[in-house]
Amino acid sequence: MLAFVLIGTLPLHRYYRLSVLRQPMRLLMAIAPVAVVFITWDLLATSSGQWQFDPAQTFGMRLWGLPLEEYAFFVVIPLAGILTFEAVKVVREGRRSA
Amino acid sequence: MTSYAVAAGVAVLVAILADLVLLRTALTRSRTWWTAYGIVVGFQLITNGWLTGRGIVRYSDEAILGSGHIVFIGDGRIAYAPVEDLAFGFALVLMGCAMWVWTGARIRPPETPSSA
Numbered sequence: 001m002l003a004f005v006l007i008g009t010l011p012l013h014r015y016y017r018l019s020v021l022r023q024p025m026r027l028l029m030a031i032a033p034v035a036v037v038f039i040t041w042d043l044l045a046t047s048s049g050q051w052q053f054d055p056a057q058t059f060g061m062r063l064w065g066l067p068l069e070e071y072a073f074f075v076v077i078p079l080a081g082i083l084t085f086e087a088v089k090v091v092r093e094g095r096r097s098a
Numbered sequence: 099m100t101s102y103a104v105a106a107g108v109a110v111l112v113a114i115l116a117d118l119v120l121l122r123t124a125l126t127r128s129r130t131w132w133t134a135y136g137i138v139v140g141f142q143l144i145t146n147g148w149l150t151g152r153g154i155v156r157y158s159d160e161a162i163l164g165s166g167h168i169v170f171i172g173d174g175r176i177a178y179a180p181v182e183d184l185a186f187g188f189a190l191v192l193m194g195c196a197m198w199v200w201t202g203a204r205i206r207p208p209e210t211p212s213s214a
Contacts, residue, residue, distance in 0.1 A: 001145050001148055001149060004145060005141070005145060008141065023205070025205065026198070026201045026202060026205045027198075029197070029201045029205065030194065030197035030198040030200070030201045031194060031197070031198075033197060034190065034193045034194050034197055037193070038190055038193075041105065041109070045102065045105070045161070048101075049158050049161075050101060050102045050157065050158050050161035051102070051155055051156060051157045051158065051161065052155070052156050052158075053154065053155055053156075054153055054154050054155075054156065057152065057153070057154045058154065074190075077187075077190055077191065077194070078190065078191065078193075078194025078195075078197075078198075079194075080138070080141075081134070081138055081190075081191035081194045081195055082194055082195055082198045084134045084137050084138055085125075085130065085131060085134040085195045085198070087134075088130050088131075088133045088134040088137070089130050092129070092130050092133070
């Protein structure tokens with residue numbers, strides 16, 4: 001699922017000549033606080049049984065009770081959102097100047 | 099208890115508050131962000147439908163508005179996922195984009211588009 005998201009969004013970077021991935025520090029500062037907040041939420045929700053992950057369909061490795069790929073989720077999804085946002089911005093600006 | 103429903107609702111409010119008041123990025127007032135979100139939410143229905151329809155993630159019937167049965171639509175679910183997930187995703191993507199715009203104004207001077 002995460003690979004599908006990346007395959008769908010990473011090409012936007014090249015196609016629209018975005019500079020998102022050339023700003024790793026900015027990306028880190030944007031995504032890290034959001035990821036920390038949502039991972040905390042996830043940890044609380046999982047430990048209180050609001051939701052759970054199927055052990056048969058996730059990698060076995062767990063960190064504080066969450067599958068490792070769940071942590072990657074909170075990096076990949078904001079990144080995909082940012083790439084989509086920047087791509088839409090390029091399209092809209094192009095249309096305005098045309 | 100619908101605890102996830104409550105938390106998801108709070109998250110949406112916090113995200114909008116952050117966008118409009120704390121970070122003053124005002125993405126929820128821009129057509130660009132809503133267009134991007136429209137694209138994102140379409141893909142969320144697909145990817146999240148995969149995660150929830152296959153039971154990779156399972157929800158306690160006590161935490162959500164629906165009854166906990168996995169159905170495609172209805173009973174508090176859209177494309178297999180609890181509607182609360184839409185609020186969760188909205189807050190996550192809005193917060194990520196708002197932080198991105200906010201840091202952009204601080205880390206490096208805003209790039210002036212040549213077309214402007």
